[in-house]
Amino acid sequence: MKLIVCIKQVPATESKLAMTRDGTDIERAGLTFVVNPYDEFAVEEALQIRERLGSGDVTVLSLRSHAVQNPEQALRTCLAMGADRAILLSDPAFDGGDNYTTALVLAAALRRLSFDLLLFGKQAVDDDDGAVGIQVAELLGIPHVAVVNKLEVDRQNKTVVAHRQIEGGIEVVEAPLPALITCQKGLNEPRYPSLPGIMNAKQRLLEVWNRETIEIASEAVGSGGAELKLVRLEPPPPRPIGRIIPDDAAAAVQELVRLLHEEAKVI
Amino acid sequence: MGEDRQILAVDILFVGGGPANLSAALRLTQLIASHNEQVSAGNTSSPPLEPRIALIEKGHDVGAHAISGAIFDPIALEELLPDYRDRGFPFSLHVTQQSLQYLTTDGNVRLPNVLIPPSYRQDRCYIGSLQKLNLWLAELVEAAGLYLFHETCGVKILYDGARVRGVLTGDKGLDGDGGRKANYQPGTNIHAKITVFGEGPYGTLAEDLIHQFKLRESRNPQSYALGVKEVIRVKSGGSPGLAVHTIGYPLGPRVFGGGFCYGLDDNLFAVGIVCALDWDDPQMDAQVQLQRLKKHPFIQRFIKGGEVIAYGAKTLPEGGYFAVPRPYVDGALLVGDSAGLLNVPYLKGIHYAMKSGILAAETMFDALLRNDCSASELSSYEARLASSYVMQDLYQVRNFRRAFAYGRLPGLLLGGLTMWTGLGPAKPGGVREDFRHLRPLEQAVRGRWVEDPAQYDAGVLVDKLTDVYHSGTQHREDQPSHIRILDPARCVTDCIPRFGDAPCTHFCPAKVYELVGEGATSRIQINFANCVHCKTCVIKDPVDVISGDHIQNIAWRAPAEGGPRYQGL
Ligand SMILES: Cc1cc2nc3c(=O)[nH]c(=O)nc-3n(C[C@H](O)[C@H](O)[C@H](O)COP(=O)(O)OP(=O)(O)OC[C@H]3O[C@@H](n4cnc5c(N)ncnc54)[C@H](O)[C@@H]3O)c2cc1C
Ligand code: SF4
Numbered sequence: 001m002k003l004i005v006c007i008k009q010v011p012a013t014e015s016k017l018a019m020t021r022d023g024t025d026i027e028r029a030g031l032t033f034v035v036n037p038y039d040e041f042a043v044e045e046a047l048q049i050r051e052r053l054g055s056g057d058v059t060v061l062s063l064r065s066h067a068v069q070n071p072e073q074a075l076r077t078c079l080a081m082g083a084d085r086a087i088l089l090s091d092p093a094f095d096g097g098d099n100y101t102t103a104l105v106l107a108a109a110l111r112r113l114s115f116d117l118l119l120f121g122k123q124a125v126d127d128d129d130g131a132v133g134i135q136v137a138e139l140l141g142i143p144h145v146a147v148v149n150k151l152e153v154d155r156q157n158k159t160v161v162a163h164r165q166i167e168g169g170i171e172v173v174e175a176p177l178p179a180l181i182t183c184q185k186g187l188n189e190p191r192y193p194s195l196p197g198i199m200n201a202k203q204r205l206l207e208v209w210n211r212e213t214i215e216i217a218s219e220a221v222g223s224g225g226a227e228l229k230l231v232r233l234e235p236p237p238p239r240p241i242g243r244i245i246p247d248d249a250a251a252a253v254q255e256l257v258r259l260l261h262e263e264a265k266v267i
Numbered sequence: 268m269g270e271d272r273q274i275l276a277v278d279i280l281f282v283g284g285g286p287a288n289l290s291a292a293l294r295l296t297q298l299i300a301s302h303n304e305q306v307s308a309g310n311t312s313s314p315p316l317e318p319r320i321a322l323i324e325k326g327h328d329v330g331a332h333a334i335s336g337a338i339f340d341p342i343a344l345e346e347l348l349p350d351y352r353d354r355g356f357p358f359s360l361h362v363t364q365q366s367l368q369y370l371t372t373d374g375n376v377r378l379p380n381v382l383i384p385p386s387y388r389q390d391r392c393y394i395g396s397l398q399k400l401n402l403w404l405a406e407l408v409e410a411a412g413l414y415l416f417h418e419t420c421g422v423k424i425l426y427d428g429a430r431v432r433g434v435l436t437g438d439k440g441l442d443g444d445g446g447r448k449a450n451y452q453p454g455t456n457i458h459a460k461i462t463v464f465g466e467g468p469y470g471t472l473a474e475d476l477i478h479q480f481k482l483r484e485s486r487n488p489q490s491y492a493l494g495v496k497e498v499i500r501v502k503s504g505g506s507p508g509l510a511v512h513t514i515g516y517p518l519g520p521r522v523f524g525g526g527f528c529y530g531l532d533d534n535l536f537a538v539g540i541v542c543a544l545d546w547d548d549p550q551m552d553a554q555v556q557l558q559r560l561k562k563h564p565f566i567q568r569f570i571k572g573g574e575v576i577a578y579g580a581k582t583l584p585e586g587g588y589f590a591v592p593r594p595y596v597d598g599a600l601l602v603g604d605s606a607g608l609l610n611v612p613y614l615k616g617i618h619y620a621m622k623s624g625i626l627a628a629e630t631m632f633d634a635l636l637r638n639d640c641s642a643s644e645l646s647s648y649e650a651r652l653a654s655s656y657v658m659q660d661l662y663q664v665r666n667f668r669r670a671f672a673y674g675r676l677p678g679l680l681l682g683g684l685t686m687w688t689g690l691g692p693a694k695p696g697g698v699r700e701d702f703r704h705l706r707p708l709e710q711a712v713r714g715r716w717v718e719d720p721a722q723y724d725a726g727v728l729v730d731k732l733t734d735v736y737h738s739g740t741q742h743r744e745d746q747p748s749h750i751r752i753l754d755p756a757r758c759v760t761d762c763i764p765r766f767g768d769a770p771c772t773h774f775c776p777a778k779v780y781e782l783v784g785e786g787a788t789s790r791i792q793i794n795f796a797n798c799v800h801c802k803t804c805v806i807k808d809p810v811d812v813i814s815g816d817h818i819q820n821i822a823w824r825a826p827a828e829g830g831p832r833y834q835g836l
Binding site: 012014015016018030031032034044188189190191192194195196198199202242 | 273275327328330331398399414416418419436439440448449450452455457576577730737739741832834835
C-alpha cells in the first residue's frame, strides 16, 4: 500500500506572534517551528496503517514557502518518526501563492507518484484555511473525507471507512481507493521520534523537486496564480486587565453573578 | 527497569545545550578536523579520529530554555572562531551607555565609574539574547557532523563500576500515573567514553554526580541567586546599547542582588532582577520585586507604556571560586554553570562557560588520542581551568559576595575593594547553604513591601500568571509530574507553622506551588505545568532546616517532556 502524507511546518502553537510593520504578515524571526500538529496525526496514521498491513511505504511531501522556516527539518522529523521517503517541493516560482496554488503544486507533484491513500492534516494551525487537502482531491479527481478521527483500510475491497464527529453523533463514510483523508485530533497519538531514528534521518538525503520536475507553468503558481490576496492581519484585541473580587467565597460568588449579569451581560 | 532499552553508543556525549557544551562540541570537532588533516598530510603517525559525538538538550531546541542578560563578552568566542563576525554571528549591538545606579524608594544616584574596576567595563561587550547565540552555535556544530537531540532529557547517570558510562534519557508518552500511553517511547541508554555535564545551574545529573563523588569536599557548598527577567516592547523611544545595573531599591537591606535594564534593538528592553537565594524572608518573591523595580521612576522612564512580551527565570551559581567542585571523574566532566563558573560582581557566566567548554574539549581530544578517559587523564582539565582566566577571574572576586554579609553599603565598599585588590580570605569557609537562611516571618528582615494586585495594569506591570504565560512554558497536563513533595504532611505540620507562611508559594517564580484549603485540610498543590525549570525550589526548599538533616522535601527532576519556550530571553 502506498501512502503519501503532505505536511507543513508552522510556528509552535504557544508562540507569541507580532505583526510586520505593514500588517500583512507575522514576524517569523525568533519563532520556533514545528510540524503542524494535525499533519502529525496524518503521519502517525500512515505509519500505523503500514504497520498494521505489514507492508507498504510512507512518503512525506512538503512545499517550501515564505511562511515556513525550515521545511527540511520538518521532513526529517517525519523520517525520524519512520517515514520511508521525503520530497521537498522548492522553487522561487512557488512563492507568494495562496491555498489554491499550493494545491496546484501538490497535485502536480502527486501525479508523478503512485499512491493508494493521501493523508493531510485537517488544517494548518498557522492560517487555519483548511482548504488545501480538499482542493488537491478535487484537482486529482479522487474522493475525499475531511476531518476524520477514525480510519480503517480494507485492502481486499480497496476501500477506506472513515469516521467523522458530527453534531450529536458519528458519521461513517466509505470511499473507494485511491482517496484523500484529512486528519482530526483524536485519530491517534503521534509517536516520538526515537534517537536512532533521528540519527538515521540526519544522514538521509531529501529529494528536492522544482517547477521543472513537476512540469507546471510558472504563471500558474506562486503570486501569479494566486486568486486570494491577503489584505490585512490584525492582532486579537488586547486582553483587558483581570479583576479580583475580594471577600469570602459566598459573597464573592454573589458579586460575580451580579457583575456577569449587570456589567458583562453574559447571563 | 526490567525491559531491554535501546542502547546508543557514542564516544562523547554532551548533556545540555548551553554555551558551555556547544562551545566544547565545536572546539572538539575543530581539533579533530585539524588532526585528521595532519594525518592525511602524513605529518603525524597517530591514526585519524572519527568519534561519534552527540548532544542532548531537554528544550524544544537549544534556545528554548536559554535565558540570560545578556551582556556578552566575546573573549572566548574570539578564541573559538576568530572570524566569528563573518560567520553569521547573531549580535551586532554593543554596550554604549553603561552605568551603575543606586536606587532609593523614588530616586537614584549614579555611582561613579571609578568604582568599577577597568576589567569590568563593558565597552567591548555585545548585548543580545542567549537563545540566538545558542541557535547559531548549534548550527555550526551540526554542520560539523554532531548529532543534536532536542527534547531529550538525561534522567539518570549510567555507571560501569565507578566510571560514568553515559546517561539514560527520559521515557516519553507516559500518563499522569506513569502508565504507558499508546505512543510510549522508552528512554535510551546512551553510552559514551566521556560524558560532559553542562546542564546549567543545579544540574539534575551534575548534582547527582557531585554528591556521588563528593566533588565539593573541603570546598564551600554552592550558593545561588534567582534571576527573573522580562522583555518589554515600547511603542517608541528604545535605547539600543543601554546597560544599566541597579542596586538598592526594591531589595531589602539583607537581599544581595540588583536589577538590570538593557536597551535592545526594535524598541525592546530587557529588564530583570537577580536576588541571592540566601534571603531570610519566607515571603520574598522575585517576580514581585521585578514589578516593583519596573515601577521605579528611574526604570519607568525607559519602559513606561510598554508591554511585556517575554518572561523567564533561572538560577545562577554564585558561590564563586570556593564552591567550584572538582570538575572531573572517571569518564565525565563538568562545565559552565554546572561547575559554578560564574563571576558574581560582573554578572557574567557565558564566556566562562564557553572557555570551560574549550578547555574540556582540549582535554577530551588528548584523552581520545591516548584512548584513556580515566580520571587521571581527565584531571588535566582542572589544571587547565586553574591556569586560565576562568579561575583567575573567579579568584580575584572570591570575597565579593561574602563582603555583603555585612550589609549593603559596607558590602558595596568592601566588595568593591576586594574586587579591585583581590584581597581578602584565601580559604573557603563561612558559607551555609541557601535553604538554611529562611527565618520565621516575624524575625525576617523584610523589604517593607506587600504584594498589591491592584498595581497590575496588564501592560507593563503584570502578575505572576501573566508572566508564566509569557514564558511559553508547557507540560502535557497528563504527563507525570516532575515535581514531588516527598512528605506533604510536613508542609502543614512543620513548614507553615514554623515560617508563618508557605515559602514555596512565594519563592517559585512560576506559581507552581499553591496553598489550597484551610486549616487542617490545607495542602500544597503542585501546578507542575507552569514550571520554568529555574531550580529555585530544590535549592531553597527549607524543610531540612527543621529536621536538621539535609532531606529535601521537594524533589525536582528534569522532566522528559516540556518546559519553557523562551523567545528572545
Ligand atoms: C537572569 C540572568 C542574567 C544573566 N546575565 C548574564 C550576562 O549578562 N552575561 C553573562 O555572561 N552571563 C549572564 N548570566 C549567566 C549565564 O547565562 C550563564 O552563566 C550561562 O548561560 C551558563 O551556560 P551553561 O552552558 O553552563 O548553562 P545553561 O546556559 O544554563 O544551559 C544548560 C542547558 O542544559 C539543558 N539541560 C539541563 N539539564 C538537562 C538534562 N538533564 N538533560 C538535557 N538537557 C538539560 C538546559 O535546558 C539548558 O539549555 C545570566 C544569567 C541569568 C539567569
Ligand atoms: S517549580 Fe521549582 S523549578 Fe519550577 S519554576 Fe517553580 S521554583 Fe522553578
